[in-house]
Amino acid sequence: MEPVFALAFGVLVAASAYLVMSRNVLRIVLGLLLLGNAANLSLFLAGRMGSRTPPLVPDGAEALVGGGNPLPQALILTAIVISFALIAFTVILFESAHRRFDTLDTEELRAAEPRAAKAAAPSPPPSHSPAPPVTEPAR
Amino acid sequence: MSTHLLLSMPILWPLLGVALCCVFWQRPRAQRIVSLAASAGLLLSSLALLAATRDGTVPATQFGGWAAPFGISFVGDMLSAAMVVITGLMAVAVGIYGLVDDAEAREASLYHPLYQGLLLGVTGAFLTGDIFNLYVWFEVMLISSFGLLALGGTREQLDAGVKYVTLNLVATTLFLICVAFLYGLTGSLNMADIARVLPTVENQGLVTTIAVLFLVAFGSKAAVFPLFFWLPAAYHTASAPIVAIFAALLTKVGVYAILRSFTLIFDLSLGFTASIIGVVAALTMVTGVLGAAAHFDVRKILSFHIISQIGYMLLGIAVATPLAIGGAILYVIHHIVVKANLFLLAGVINRAGGSFELKQVGGLYRTLPWLGVLFLIPALSLAGLPPLSGFWSKFVVVKASLDAGHVVLAGTALAVGVLTLYSMLKIWNEAFWKAAPAESTAATQRWLAEPGTRRTMLTPIVLLAAVTLTIGLMAEPFVAFSLRAGEQLLDKSAYIEAVLGADAQRTAEARP
Numbered sequence: 081m082e083p084v085f086a087l088a089f090g091v092l093v094a095a096s097a098y099l100v101m102s103r104n105v106l107r108i109v110l111g112l113l114l115l116g117n118a119a120n121l122s123l124f125l126a127g128r129m130g131s132r133t134p135p136l137v138p139d140g141a142e143a144l145v146g147g148g149n150p151l152p153q154a155l156i157l158t159a160i161v162i163s164f165a166l167i168a169f170t171v172i173l174f175e176s177a178h179r180r181f182d183t184l185d186t187e188e189l190r191a192a193e194p195r196a197a198k199a200a201a202p203s204p205p206p207s208h209s210p211a212p213p214v215t216e217p218a219r
Numbered sequence: 220m221s222t223h224l225l226l227s228m229p230i231l232w233p234l235l236g237v238a239l240c241c242v243f244w245q246r247p248r249a250q251r252i253v254s255l256a257a258s259a260g261l262l263l264s265s266l267a268l269l270a271a272t273r274d275g276t277v278p279a280t281q282f283g284g285w286a287a288p289f290g291i292s293f294v295g296d297m298l299s300a301a302m303v304v305i306t307g308l309m310a311v312a313v314g315i316y317g318l319v320d321d322a323e324a325r326e327a328s329l330y331h332p333l334y335q336g337l338l339l340g341v342t343g344a345f346l347t348g349d350i351f352n353l354y355v356w357f358e359v360m361l362i363s364s365f366g367l368l369a370l371g372g373t374r375e376q377l378d379a380g381v382k383y384v385t386l387n388l389v390a391t392t393l394f395l396i397c398v399a400f401l402y403g404l405t406g407s408l409n410m411a412d413i414a415r416v417l418p419t420v421e422n423q424g425l426v427t428t429i430a431v432l433f434l435v436a437f438g439s440k441a442a443v444f445p446l447f448f449w450l451p452a453a454y455h456t457a458s459a460p461i462v463a464i465f466a467a468l469l470t471k472v473g474v475y476a477i478l479r480s481f482t483l484i485f486d487l488s489l490g491f492t493a494s495i496i497g498v499v500a501a502l503t504m505v506t507g508v509l510g511a512a513a514h515f516d517v518r519k520i521l522s523f524h525i526i527s528q529i530g531y532m533l534l535g536i537a538v539a540t541p542l543a544i545g546g547a548i549l550y551v552i553h554h555i556v557v558k559a560n561l562f563l564l565a566g567v568i569n570r571a572g573g574s575f576e577l578k579q580v581g582g583l584y585r586t587l588p589w590l591g592v593l594f595l596i597p598a599l600s601l602a603g604l605p606p607l608s609g610f611w612s613k614f615v616v617v618k619a620s621l622d623a624g625h626v627v628l629a630g631t632a633l634a635v636g637v638l639t640l641y642s643m644l645k646i647w648n649e650a651f652w653k654a655a656p657a658e659s660t661a662a663t664q665r666w667l668a669e670p671g672t673r674r675t676m677l678t679p680i681v682l683l684a685a686v687t688l689t690i691g692l693m694a695e696p697f698v699a700f701s702l703r704a705g706e707q708l709l710d711k712s713a714y715i716e717a718v719l720g721a722d723a724q725r726t727a728e729a730r731p
Binding site: 123 | 374396398
């Protein structure tokens with residue numbers, strides 16, 4: 081079973097890397113979401129998957145024998161809550177950026193770092209005039 | 220005070236601050252009092268912790284009554300204690316500065332609770348002895364910093380927020396994945412327990428892989444060479460007190476995490492991690508300082524200098540002799556004070572000179588000579604001129620790398636110091652020395668007409684400049700403390716024994 085899960089982890093990370101590197105902020109959010117789930121899966125895998133017995137110590141027994149590992153579940157639960165909050169914030173932030181800039185393209189989000197060299201260099205050479213914004217092909 | 224209280228007080232103060240500030244969310248005045256009181260409490264309780272750890276004892280406690288390695292451990296060694304003290308100092312200084320007359324706008328959008336939340340995350344990260352718990356504190360710190368960065372809601376801040384949030388989320392998620400791998404390998408999350416078990420793991424190649432993955436995750440937090448892009452994209456958009464506390468603490472938590480994990484958990488003498496850190500350190504120093512040289516906005520210059528200075532700390536970690544680690548610790552302490560002070564001064568330059576853009580400011584030395592002196596103290600300290608704090612920290616780091624035979628790294632560090640001086644003198648020439656443009660003079664007149672604002676903004680700057688001067692002129696105790704803290708880090712037995720008990724070392728075995 082483990083190789084399948086390990087493969088699924090790899091596919092999730094690859095897919096999220098692809099999405100996060102996209103220029104579309106919506107895809108970036110989806111990529112972050114997938115990456116969070118990949119992390120949860122890795123925690124689950126790290127706890128070993130052999131046992132299907134609930135981790136309960138029976139009456140009268142001193143120690144747990146053969147039960148599943150309860151720790152990854154606690155860790156994943158924590159991680160899910162945290163990533164839920166962070167993704168919720170991210171969605172709100174990206175949506176307000178979308179409303180303000182009226183674009184989903186990260187290349188056009190340049191208010192904090194203007195494209196023109198006039199802020200960076202004291203006297204830009206004449207050939208280096210600010211490039212016109214790259215026009216997107218119609219979607 | 221009991222050990223438990225000693226270690227939990229520095230966290231309880233900001234936690235109380237967050238809670239009470241949220242309770243008083245419609246009363247800015249009450250929030251201010253709560254926030255300042257919580258910051259002062261943080262400073263005092265951290266000083267108590269420092270006093271308890273100064274002789275080399277390592278107080279440790281387990282939460283919830285679960286014995287280590289099952290409960291969450293909190294450990295205060297000399298490094299942690301020093302970092303918490305400096306956090307408390309910054310909390311108070313920037314907290315005072317944050318009360319200037321433009322505070323109402325910030326306070327309307329939860330500035331104080333977020334500020335205390337940031338301090339909570341940072342202090343927790345410094346004190347925890349559990350790697351998953353470290354992840355949780357990272358996230359506490361991160362969500363507060365997201366809120367603080369987006370506080371004003373301007374176009375620049377939204378744009379900066381998108382980049383900052385994305386890159387930082389990827390980095391912390393990578394950190395979580397690393398934690399999962401490490402847990403899978405050792406069956407433990409307690410850092411002392413991991414340190415004990417890890418040398419007995421069969422597959423040491425996998426350990427090196429995980430070590431490098433951790434370096435990538437923490438390196439993004441610390442803004443090292445190829446992973447720093449979130450920092451210059453975001454820092455200059457936040458308002459002055461917020462960017463000052465960011466500059467002081469956020470990247471340094473990353474440096475602390477590298478320092479802790481690569482002394483306690485991973486062994487730098489094995490594999491090639493130390494050489495990777497060395498190369499990264501040199502490239503970080505150089506790219507940071509060149510980025511700063513290209514800019515003419517005070518905040519952008521200073522943001523790039525954060526990156527450059529992180530390189531010096533990594534240099535100490537890469538060399539990894541006791542002297543070098545001690546130097547890195549001293550560098551972190553010096554840098555936090557100086558860098559926060561420079562960002563506070565950038566806020567003053569904006570007020571008194573009318574702009575952050577150096578082209579539009581001028582003549583401040585003629586009208587405000589004392590402001591010039593106050594600027595020169597942290598600026599020259601950043602460049603590493605004697606007798607200021609930066610000289611001693613650079614001296615120790617460079618001496619350690621020369622002793623260990625890393626001539627190229629030491630040479631890079633010295634050359635970058637000269638370029639740092641160039642950037643600082645650029646700010647000096649433009650903002651203080653050259654003739655004032657008309658708008659700048661008008662702003663200076665407004666500044667002179669507001670004694671209340673002046674007092675609020677300059678008090679913390681004078682305080683931090685005094686700290687810089689103290690470290691510079693009475694360097695001996697600070698250097699000695701850092702060197703002992705470095706030795707304590709490299710001899711991990713004290714840490715492991717404090718958490719797990721005296722006979723822990725003998726019974727090491729991996730239990731995957």
